Amino acid sequence: MEETDYLEEQLAEVAIEKGGLRSAYAVAFTCMIAFMGIGLVDPILKTIAQQLDATPAQTTLLFTSYMLVTGVMMLFTGFISSRIGAKKTLIFGLIIIIMFSCLAGFSETIKGLIYLRAGWGLGNALFISTALSAIVGVLAGQTEKAIIMYEASMGLGMSIGPLLGGVLGSASWRLPFFGVAFLMFIATLAISFLLTPIVKPKEKVSIFAGIKALKNHKLRSIGVIALLYNFGFFTLLAYAPFLLEGFTEMQVGFVFFGWGALLAVASVFIAPILEKRINTYRTILLALFFFLASLFFIGLNAQNPQFVAIGVIIAGFFQGLINTLLTTIAMEIPTIERSVASSSYSFIRFFGGAIAPFVAGKLAETWNSSVTFYFAALMVLIGLIFVIVHSQYFATEEEYE
Structure with a gap:
């Protein structure tokens, strides 16, 4: 009888897992x-600017409005x-994204498109923040695996x-805006049928939690570091396409792929290895240093589209390391x-992502x-200095396993 009970318990645990x-x-x-919705607009930024008679600074507001609403x-x-x-x-969140991405596809002015991207950001906020905690929740006790899965999905989405x-x-x-709406519809079906109901927390979260x-x-210190890092992240994402003169939409797409x-x-395979071999603190320091070197390289070669493309691609590797480890902390x-x-945490880092495109265009x-x-x-660089000042926070559970 005891063996039968034990077997049933084991089978139940396997089913839950x-x-x-x-x-x-x-x-x-x-x-x-x-x-995918974030990076989807990269190859068409120059085309949008031309066809809607907008400046690069106005066009980068497509990122600012989106990220600002998302963050808040x-x-x-x-x-x-x-x-x-x-x-x-x-x-x-997904339904809101579908609605606003469809409307964005019909937009006739850059101002209208900026406002619609802001609405898109509302749906994005509901989805992205909840998605991270949902993955961590359903993979109970496997925080690093959950975060790697989340960061991997981000990397794949931003490449595809x-x-x-x-x-x-x-x-x-x-067409890319209508494409997002269609993909989000598929995603809604996937969540509806494949995601098992997640138990609500016993205590409701207050509105100001x-x-x-x-x-x-x-949390505040890690968030500030993420904000400074994301300033570089979204400067690259929002403004680098304007430096790829002579590149077609398809070629810009391949660069960002x-x-x-x-x-x-880097998020899935390299970050966990480096975390255990040389620890989180040193890995983040090295990754931030080489990321800022990549940004400096792009600035130095801003008039050379081929070198800009190389700088963008290489930067992705170091960004993958930083994303995973900062989120884990x-x-x-x-x-x-x-x-x-x-x-x-997402509020602070997305706020950095909101400021960067606007400042990039104005500079x-x-x-x-x-x-x-x-x-x-x-x-x-300032973010790197913050890491040094707050070095005591950069140790994760996995380093001691």
Whole structure:
């Protein structure tokens, strides 16, 4: 009798584990599609600027409006998901993205497109922040595996997105927006049927929980480092396409496909190895140093599209390392619930992503494109100094296993 009970318990545990893994893969697949939406516009930025009679600075506001709304709303996603559940929050976020990406495809003015991207950011906030905590939740006790899965989906999405944007954008700049809507519809079906219901937290998250969490010095410090790093990240993502003179939409797509592929490889395979062999602190220092060197290289060769392309692709590798390790540190703060930590951390880093495109465009208009990337490199350098100052926070659980 005891053997039978034990066997039943083991089978139940296996079933739960398989269900959790299936759910994690469903969310990760959907994350990949969501992140495709960020990079999808890269190959068509120059075309949008030309056809809607917009300056590069105005066109980069497509990133700023999107990232700003995403960042601010992420502070309140924990409040929403703790009341209606993670699964419903994910689905609502996807529906909002579908609606606004469709409308963006019909836009006739750059101003209208900027506002519609802001609406898109609202859905993105509900989805992305909840997705990270959902993957961590369904893979209980496997935080690093969950974060690697999340960062891998981001890398794959950001690599495939520009490629798809290049293919569709070669026919019309409107098609990538309709393409996102279609992919998000598939993602909604995947979440609806494959994600098992996630138990709501026993205590509902207060509306200001995300803001209160920033009182935690470790979370706030890691967030500031992520903000400075993301300044460089989104300067590269939003402004580098304007330096690829003579490149077709398809060629720009291939450049960012290479960038995203290296980002994914570094996130999934290299970051865990370096974390255990030379520790998180040294890995992040090295990665930030080589990332700022890549930005400086792009600035130095701003008038040479081929060298800019090389700099962009190489930068992806170091960004992959930084993404995974910074996120792991932020999500392993035991005193803060993961959904709240995810919201607060994402708010700070996405805020950096919102500022960067706007500043990049203005610096290029006032001085030149080289200054844009020199300034981004300076922001990353300040982030590197912050890492040194707060070195005590850069140790993860996996280093001691």
